[in-house]
Amino acid sequence: MEITKGNVEHVAELARLEITEHEKDIFTEQLSNILDYVEMLNELDTKEVSPTSHVVPLVNVFREDEIKEVLKKDEALKNAPEKEDGYFKVPRVIE
Amino acid sequence: MKYFGLKVHEAHKLIKDREISSEQLTKSIMDRIEDVEGIVHGYVTVTKEYALKKAREMDKKIAEGEEPGPLSGIPCAIKDNICTKDILTTCSSKILKNFKPPYSATVYQKLEEQGCIMIGKTNMDEFAMGSSTENSGFFTTRNPWDPARVPGGSSGGSSAVVAADEALFALGSDTGGSIRQPASFCGVVGFKPTYGRVSRYGLIAFASSLDQIGPITKDVRDCALILNAICGHDPMDSTSVPADVPDFTRFVDKDIKGIKLGVPKEYYTMQIDDSVKKETGEAVTNLANMGAEKVELEMPYTAYALPAYYLINPAEASSNLARYDGIRYGFTYEDAENLLEAYKKTRSSGFGPEVKRRIMLGTYALSSGYYEDYYLKAQKVRSLIARDFDQAFKNCDVIVTPTAPTVSFRTGEKIDDPLMMYLNDIFTVPVSMAGLPAVSIPCGFVNGLPVGLQIIGKPFDEGTIIKVASAFERMLALDKVKPLFGSYVRGGA
Numbered sequence: 001m002e003i004t005k006g007n008v009e010h011v012a013e014l015a016r017l018e019i020t021e022h023e024k025d026i027f028t029e030q031l032s033n034i035l036d037y038v039e040m041l042n043e044l045d046t047k048e049v050s051p052t053s054h055v056v057p058l059v060n061v062f063r064e065d066e067i068k069e070v071l072k073k074d075e076a077l078k079n080a081p082e083k084e085d086g087y088f089k090v091p092r093v094i095e
Numbered sequence: 096m097k098y099f100g101l102k103v104h105e106a107h108k109l110i111k112d113r114e115i116s117s118e119q120l121t122k123s124i125m126d127r128i129e130d131v132e133g134i135v136h137g138y139v140t141v142t143k144e145y146a147l148k149k150a151r152e153m154d155k156k157i158a159e160g161e162e163p164g165p166l167s168g169i170p171c172a173i174k175d176n177i178c179t180k181d182i183l184t185t186c187s188s189k190i191l192k193n194f195k196p197p198y199s200a201t202v203y204q205k206l207e208e209q210g211c212i213m214i215g216k217t218n219m220d221e222f223a224m225g226s227s228t229e230n231s232g233f234f235t236t237r238n239p240w241d242p243a244r245v246p247g248g249s250s251g252g253s254s255a256v257v258a259a260d261e262a263l264f265a266l267g268s269d270t271g272g273s274i275r276q277p278a279s280f281c282g283v284v285g286f287k288p289t290y291g292r293v294s295r296y297g298l299i300a301f302a303s304s305l306d307q308i309g310p311i312t313k314d315v316r317d318c319a320l321i322l323n324a325i326c327g328h329d330p331m332d333s334t335s336v337p338a339d340v341p342d343f344t345r346f347v348d349k350d351i352k353g354i355k356l357g358v359p360k361e362y363y364t365m366q367i368d369d370s371v372k373k374e375t376g377e378a379v380t381n382l383a384n385m386g387a388e389k390v391e392l393e394m395p396y397t398a399y400a401l402p403a404y405y406l407i408n409p410a411e412a413s414s415n416l417a418r419y420d421g422i423r424y425g426f427t428y429e430d431a432e433n434l435l436e437a438y439k440k441t442r443s444s445g446f447g448p449e450v451k452r453r454i455m456l457g458t459y460a461l462s463s464g465y466y467e468d469y470y471l472k473a474q475k476v477r478s479l480i481a482r483d484f485d486q487a488f489k490n491c492d493v494i495v496t497p498t499a500p501t502v503s504f505r506t507g508e509k510i511d512d513p514l515m516m517y518l519n520d521i522f523t524v525p526v527s528m529a530g531l532p533a534v535s536i537p538c539g540f541v542n543g544l545p546v547g548l549q550i551i552g553k554p555f556d557e558g559t560i561i562k563v564a565s566a567f568e569r570m571l572a573l574d575k576v577k578p579l580f581g582s583y584v585r586g587g588a
Contacts, residue, residue: 003459007459008455011455011458011459011462012455014458014462015413015442015454015455015458016417016420016435016438016439016442017439017442017443017446017451017454017455018439018440018442018443019443019451023451027451027452027455030452030513031452031455031456031459033513033514034405034456034513034514034517037402037405037514038402038403038405038406038469038473039402040398040399040402041399041402041403041406041472041473041476042472043399044396044399044476044479046472046475046476046479049475049476049478049479050475050478051471051474051475051477051478052474052475052477052478052481053304053474054304054334055290055291055304055481055528055529055530056290056291056334056336056530058291058333058334058336061333063330071197071198075197076197076423078195078197079193079194079195079197079423079424079425080422080423080424081421081422081424081425081426081427081429082422082427088422088423090422090434090437091431091432091433091434091436091437092432092433092434093433093434095433
């Protein structure tokens with residue numbers, strides 16, 4: 001599968017990554033190589049095979065809906081780069 | 096006397112008999128770190144004061160009459176993707192370089208409750224993405240057997256510090272081989288338990304359907320002791336399985352007569368160094384000579400595990416790593432004009448090249464129009480791989496293979512070619528895809544560098560793996576061979 005520089009730019013945008021022109025060239029080549037390699041999966045007929053998303057035979061895991069101790073607000077905010085009045089502070093969202 | 100070279104069970108006996116204190120043992124480890132860490136570079140953080148304080152507390156309890164358990168006062172190292180409350184947990188990433196978790200991982204809590212003394216957090220490939228520890232956002236760890244070579248990865252720090260006697264044991268994490276491959280490269284024992292056996296609560300998520308925590312130790316008995324301490328159901332991890340946990344030490348030093356060893360031909364014919372093939376082939380013969388029965392197997396889907404893994408793993412990673420936005424914790428880019436720019440600048444300067452590559456690959460594989468061709472296809476192939484193992488285990492008790500296709504390679508040798516690096520995991524990935532337990536134990540040397548043998552078990556049958564590994568270890572006595580940072584001797588330092 002040939003990946004174009006345009007694909008790389010689009011994916012970077014989706015992943016919220018800003019990449020340099022140099023990185024674009026490298027990723028275009030490396031991602032193409034990796035996708036060429038995974039192409040070998042198409043040698044296998046998987047029409048009748050169901051996908052495995054999880055290996056453990058667990059279905060729904062329920063617990064009682066009880067009030068329990070949770071992280072305190074100041075602990076949750078402890079690592080925040082910017083905070084104000086008990087909230088996380090973010091840059092401007094609406095122009 | 097130097098205590099740093101002791102194994103966990105040896106140190107326990109001395110502590111129990113009041114011959115040494117935990118403080119003496121911990122100090123000995125700190126001296127050792129001072130001596131060799133300049134070569135090894137295995138630790139991101141050494142928690143010296145914390146460790147000595149904990150050790151003294153433990154000694155006081157013992158002096159007051161508390162009977163020490165098997166891990167009481169034992170110094171250990173923890174991989175830096177396992178959360179330790181109020182102690183730096185970086186994932187060896189610049190994006191988490193200042194992160195002090197507000198809670199601890201279940202495994203760490205369990206070890207603390209059993210009296211373990213944490214002496215530091217170990218270096219790794221950033222977010223556990225890599226097979227050489229060269230992808231650490233901080234520095235590269237070196238292999239104690241030859242400092243010009245890599246310790247493997249991603250639990251390279253954990254494996255190197257155990258091999259270099261800078262910790263009595265360590266915890267690592269394994270997604271596609273990240274405990275087993277570095278254990279193989281460093282000549283130590285590395286165990287990946289069955290998926291669901293050990294709680295992942297507090298393990299910083301990488302590829303959630305594959306990640307599993309496990310021990311890295313100096314011998315098989317120690318491995319069993321640590322498994323006893325960390326296995327078990329945890330309501331905080333909904334993928335942890337409520338299965339009974341046996342006393343794994345019961346499987347140590349047992350006879351292996353009649354045990355059926357599956358030997359899949361695919362693992363010995365794919366891209367593998369002749370020297371590694373020879374060493375692991377001899378290992379299988381030796382096991383057979385101890386009364387185990389060799390069963391030849393065919394596992395036709397083996398070669399497809401790696402390409403399927405390199406779709407599933409980046410897909411899950413790209414989703415898990417979406418949380419690093421620079422707002423709630425971690426590194427943030429401060430001069431952004433708006434939120435979108437803040438996200439992009441934070442993530443672009445916080446993540447290293449391999450992390451970006453996997454995020455890009457995963458995002459692509461999950462994006463509209465490609466999902467069915469890539470992600471879904473890979474998940475279907477995953478079913479075929481699991482089926483291969485189901486079939487194989489109808490005819491054998493364990494499967495024996497090389498852990499990695501080569502011994503440790505030189506630093507810098509593969510770092511520019513991601514595909515070459517990925518091929519390191521060719522023998523460990525199938526096991527991860529099927530969620531099975533497996534150990535890597537030392538089985539010999541090639542040019543003075545350790546070779547690892549992988550022993551794979553049925554789901555939740557870690558005990559049989561321990562039994563076979565222990566018998567093999569007893570025969571070879573390789574646990575007595577110590578690295579000398581460039582040259583090596585038999586018989587122990």
